[in-house]
Amino acid sequence: xxxxxxxxxxxxxxxxxxxxxxxxxxxxxxxxxxxxxxxxxxxxxxxxxxxxxxxxxxxxxxxxxxxxxxxxxxxxxxxxxxxxxxxxxxxxxxxxxxxxxxxxxxxxxxxxxxxxxxxxxxxxxxxxxxxxxxxxxxxxxxxxxxxxxxxxxxxxxxxxxxxxxxxxxxxxxxxxxxxxx
Amino acid sequence: xxxxxxxxxxxxxxxxxxxxxxxxxxxxxxxxxxxxxxxxxxxxxxxxxxxxxxxxxxxxxxxxxxxxxxxxxxxxxxxxxxxxxxxxxxxxxxxxxxxxxxxxxxxxxxxxxxxxxxxxxxxxxxxxxxxxxxxxxxxxxxxxxxxxxxxxxxxxxxxxxxxxxxxxxxxxxxxxxxxxxxxxxxxxxxxxxxxxxxxxxxxxxxxxxxxxxxxxxxxxxxxxxxxxxxxxxxxxxxxxxx
Amino acid sequence: xxxxxxxxxxxxxxxxxxxxxxxxxxxxxxxxxxxxxxxxxxxxxxxxxxxxxxxxxxxxxxxxxxxxxxxxxxxxxxxxxxxxxxxxxxxxxxxxxxxxxxxxxxxxxxxxxxxxxxxxxxxxxxxxxxxxxxxxxxxxxxxxxxxxxxxxxxxxxxxxxxxxxxxxxxxxxxxxxxxxxxxxxxxxxxxxxxxxxxxxx
Numbered sequence: 362x363x364x365x366x367x368x369x370x371x372x373x374x375x376x377x378x379x380x381x382x383x384x385x386x387x388x389x390x391x392x393x394x395x396x397x398x399x400x401x402x403x404x405x406x407x408x409x410x411x412x413x414x415x416x417x418x419x420x421x422x423x424x425x426x427x428x429x430x431x432x433x434x435x436x437x438x439x440x441x442x443x444x445x446x447x448x449x450x451x452x453x454x455x456x457x458x459x460x461x462x463x464x465x466x467x468x469x470x471x472x473x474x475x476x477x478x479x480x481x482x483x484x485x486x487x488x489x490x491x492x493x494x495x496x497x498x499x500x501x502x503x504x505x506x507x508x509x510x511x512x513x514x515x516x517x518x519x520x521x522x523x524x525x526x527x528x529x530x531x532x533x534x535x536x537x538x539x540x541x542x
Numbered sequence: 543x544x545x546x547x548x549x550x551x552x553x554x555x556x557x558x559x560x561x562x563x564x565x566x567x568x569x570x571x572x573x574x575x576x577x578x579x580x581x582x583x584x585x586x587x588x589x590x591x592x593x594x595x596x597x598x599x600x601x602x603x604x605x606x607x608x609x610x611x612x613x614x615x616x617x618x619x620x621x622x623x624x625x626x627x628x629x630x631x632x633x634x635x636x637x638x639x640x641x642x643x644x645x646x647x648x649x650x651x652x653x654x655x656x657x658x659x660x661x662x663x664x665x666x667x668x669x670x671x672x673x674x675x676x677x678x679x680x681x682x683x684x685x686x687x688x689x690x691x692x693x694x695x696x697x698x699x700x701x702x703x704x705x706x707x708x709x710x711x712x713x714x715x716x717x718x719x720x721x722x723x724x725x726x727x728x729x730x731x732x733x734x735x736x737x738x739x740x741x742x743x744x745x746x747x748x749x750x751x752x753x754x755x756x757x758x759x760x761x762x763x764x765x766x767x768x769x770x771x772x773x774x775x776x777x778x779x780x781x782x783x784x
Numbered sequence: 785x786x787x788x789x790x791x792x793x794x795x796x797x798x799x800x801x802x803x804x805x806x807x808x809x810x811x812x813x814x815x816x817x818x819x820x821x822x823x824x825x826x827x828x829x830x831x832x833x834x835x836x837x838x839x840x841x842x843x844x845x846x847x848x849x850x851x852x853x854x855x856x857x858x859x860x861x862x863x864x865x866x867x868x869x870x871x872x873x874x875x876x877x878x879x880x881x882x883x884x885x886x887x888x889x890x891x892x893x894x895x896x897x898x899x900x901x902x903x904x905x906x907x908x909x910x911x912x913x914x915x916x917x918x919x920x921x922x923x924x925x926x927x928x929x930x931x932x933x934x935x936x937x938x939x940x941x942x943x944x945x946x947x948x949x950x951x952x953x954x955x956x957x958x959x960x961x962x963x964x965x966x967x968x969x970x971x972x973x974x975x976x977x978x979x980x981x982x983x984x985x
Contacts, residue, residue: 367976371934421903426899435788436849436887436891526958529962533640533959627947634964638956639960648949652951
């Protein structure tokens, strides 16, 4: 019980710390932040339920006033802005990523984690993000979707890194990978 | 055996100041170090760790310049990594790669060597220490002392002129410290050691005592260490770092 | 601990956190229901007024918290100008600004600990369903503890990289950072267990 709670807290902290990593800029000029990778990791390493809890914990702290989102953002304001859909999607993305890793028990972790990270981190997350943006910016879904497509290549890289990290963690610290516990 | 001294290996600080926010950690420091073995002592918070990082080029001074063997270690990082290496206190905060071979080869790759050459260099370094069988081993499986040795080898592989040691022996047992110290003393490079351990610095040529970001004493090891110890006896309990 | 709560005392600080949150919900719903330019302008003026009450420095800080919104405001205005529907764009932009600014006002005038209390209070009905809420408070404390520790360890490893490379730290540092992090979590879990843990309730 203690290990689970501390790992959940640790990964919530990890999402925050990844938000502090300076942005990369892809060749296309699109900035990518490492924070999305933290969301994926919560799912692939901790599994569906605990991964989602870690993300919810992170969001709770952001709502409570800690500047933990990439760029030092936080407070209640971020939940009313155009990125609200993504914030709602975060825990669901982690849940789906974790669910996939848990179900694909017989697949090597690297593959399962990559698939989980890609599906959770891209289509699932973006559905919520796009809906959120279309509501707050009063645009159609298609228009909102167009706004977010440049970020997809960066997310694929993040998914790859998350998968590699999950696999390495399973090898080095198997007790911490609750998704394959 | 008198070590060959080249004026070229000099570590020069000119009017160096470092500030962390409102706090001035080092104030107008000017030093010219050309001895082979230099020790730096001082209380916690005296600025010695900052000085170590300055010499390694990891911190930029807010004023003044830091030159090692003619290289501005802060701005010319490419030349700096060939010139000065640093060994930190905790190997777990230092080792980046999962296997010993990769860890040693990393520095060589950063020096511009192609992968195969870097691997050979790593193996050569391991052979020098009689540890060829460590190449494929996971760092995770090594003991604390063994990890310290890996860090030392990783730094040595890059053949720097100067090595900065930031309290390198903390947490190790006596025989291990002795063995590591023997390796270090045999090295022809310049060693600059930051330490709380007075006995480690007794045999050094020059010791500098830093206090409050400035030089409190600077001279032959015996003298400076005696003055430092005397001052530490006088320090009240109330002045302790608690 | 670095929070977004403002150090400048405002007349809003003493108001109970729960009350502020309830008012915020109502105001936000109201904003999204109104649809006229006049209403939006009035709302923004009112919000600006609320910010100016504690003084210019406070208002400036509030403006800084709004920075991420400007991008979207610009985006919306540009879009709508291009589609020749500037008025609608202006309404959306104003609504967004007012809503976020109000939410930020609550954040700036409420202490972190008070917010945590509200959350735990909101969750207390769950206790009747058998859900234990104590670990939640604990988890919050743990995250706040882990963040600076993780940052320090990440910084150490990045420094170790920079000591041997002229380039910026690469993705390879992610694994050792994760390992020291997980090991630290294990130590904390051990310490918790040694002091009775969660099962001893």
